[in-house]
Amino acid sequence: MSSSNRIEKMKNILVKKDVDAILVSDEKNIYYFTEFPWGFRLLIPASGESILFVHSVNYEAAKEIAKNVRIDLIRINEKADVKIVSEISKLGFKSLGFDRISATEYLRIKDSLKDLRLEALDDAIWSLRKIKDEGEVALIKRAAELTSQGMKKALEIVRPGLREWEVAAEIEYEMRRLGSSGVAFDTIVCSGPESAFPHGGLGEREIKDGDIVIVDVGAKYRGYCADMTRTLIAGRMSEKQKNLCEIVAEAQRLAIDRIRAGVRAKEVDEVARKYIVENGYGEYFVHSLGHGIGLNVHEPPALGPMSEEILQTGNVVTVEPGIYIPRFGGVRIEDTLLVLEDKAERLTDERIS
Numbered sequence: 001m002s003s004s005n006r007i008e009k010m011k012n013i014l015v016k017k018d019v020d021a022i023l024v025s026d027e028k029n030i031y032y033f034t035e036f037p038w039g040f041r042l043l044i045p046a047s048g049e050s051i052l053f054v055h056s057v058n059y060e061a062a063k064e065i066a067k068n069v070r071i072d073l074i075r076i077n078e079k080a081d082v083k084i085v086s087e088i089s090k091l092g093f094k095s096l097g098f099d100r101i102s103a104t105e106y107l108r109i110k111d112s113l114k115d116l117r118l119e120a121l122d123d124a125i126w127s128l129r130k131i132k133d134e135g136e137v138a139l140i141k142r143a144a145e146l147t148s149q150g151m152k153k154a155l156e157i158v159r160p161g162l163r164e165w166e167v168a169a170e171i172e173y174e175m176r177r178l179g180s181s182g183v184a185f186d187t188i189v190c191s192g193p194e195s196a197f198p199h200g201g202l203g204e205r206e207i208k209d210g211d212i213v214i215v216d217v218g219a220k221y222r223g224y225c226a227d228m229t230r231t232l233i234a235g236r237m238s239e240k241q242k243n244l245c246e247i248v249a250e251a252q253r254l255a256i257d258r259i260r261a262g263v264r265a266k267e268v269d270e271v272a273r274k275y276i277v278e279n280g281y282g283e284y285f286v287h288s289l290g291h292g293i294g295l296n297v298h299e300p301p302a303l304g305p306m307s308e309e310i311l312q313t314g315n316v317v318t319v320e321p322g323i324y325i326p327r328f329g330g331v332r333i334e335d336t337l338l339v340l341e342d343k344a345e346r347l348t349d350e351r352i353s
C-alpha cells in the first residue's frame with residue numbers, strides 16, 4: 001500500500017460525487033497524499049495529474065520527496081491564491097471540493113470563479129484517513145514502540161522529590177534518543193490532587209510520597225502519532241488509590257475486549273462507562289473513552305457516547321477510561337490499538353504498567 005493508492009481512492013470519490021477536483025489545504029492531508037510535509041496546496045483532479053503547489057523555500061525538497069504529483073512553484077514575487085485560481089480556471093473545472101480553508105480564501109475563490117460549484121469534502125478525506133493502510137500501520141507501530149520506551153523510562157524514575165517537568169524531560173529525551181521525530185503532544189506528568197485534571201496542571205509540582213502520578217505520553221514517527229497513559233503511585237499506595245486503579249484497568253479491559261470490526265464505537269464507550277458507573281464513579285468519568293489517532297493525535301473515529309461511527313478494520317484508536325475526583329486525584333489508563341476483523345491489537349506495550 002502506498003500514497004499513490006490514496007490519491008486513486010480520492011479520485012474515485014470525486015467521480016462518485018461528481019466533483020471535478022479537490023483543492024487540499026490541510027498540511028497533514030497533503031502529506032497523506034504526497035508524503036511531503038510542507039506542501040502549500042494540492043490539487044487532485046478526478047482524472048489526470050495532481051498538482052502540488054509549493055513556495056520557493058520548499059521547492060528543492062519537494063522535487064526530492066513529494067510523490068504522485070507534478071510540482072508547481074509559487075515564486076517569491078507571485079501571489080499564491082492568484083496562481084491557484086488561474087490554474088483552476090485554466091483546467092476548466094465546473095466544481096471544486098475542499099478540505100479545510102479559511103473564510104477569506106473561500107470567498108476569494110467564490111468571487112473569482114463565479115460559475116464554480118464548491119463542495120465541502122473534509123469528511124471524504126477522513127473516510128480514507130481513518131482506515132490505515134499497511135504503510136501507515138507500520139509507522140504508527142514504530143511511534144507506539146517509542147512511546148512505550150518513554151513510558152518505561154517514566155516508570156523507572158518517578159519518585160518523591162522529582163519535579164513533574166524533570167520526569168517529562170527524561171521521557172522525551174529517551175524517545176528522541178531512540179529515534180522519535182518529536183512528541184505527538186506536550187507530555188503530561190501530573191501528580192497529587194492535580195492528577196484530577198485530565199489534561200494536567202502546570203507541570204511544575206514536586207512529586208510527594210503517596211502521590212498519584214498520571215503520565216500521558218505520545219511519540220511521533222514520520223508524522224504518525226501514538227498515545228499512552230499510565231497511572232502510578234510514588235511511594236506507598238492507599239486502598240482507595242488501589243481500588244480506583246483496578247476499576248479503571250478493568251473498564252479498559254472490558255472495552256478492549258469489545259473492539260472488532262463492525263462494532264459501534266459508542267458501544268465500546270458504553271461498556272467501559274457502564275462498569276465505572278456500576279462502581280459508583282460515573283460522574284467522575286468526564287471524557288470520551290477514546291479517539292482515532294494517526295497523523296493527528298485526535299481524529300476520527302471517536303469512541304464516545306455521541307459517536308455515530310462503526311469500527312472498521314484498519315482504524316487505529318485509543319482506549320482511555322479515567323476517573324477524576326476533585327482534590328483527591330485521578331486515574332487514567334490508555335493504550336493505542338489497531339482494529340482488526342475479530343479483535344483489537346494493542347500497539348502500545350501492555351506489559352508496561
Ligand SMILES: [Mn+2]
Nearest residue numbers: 227318320334
Ligand atoms: Mn489520548
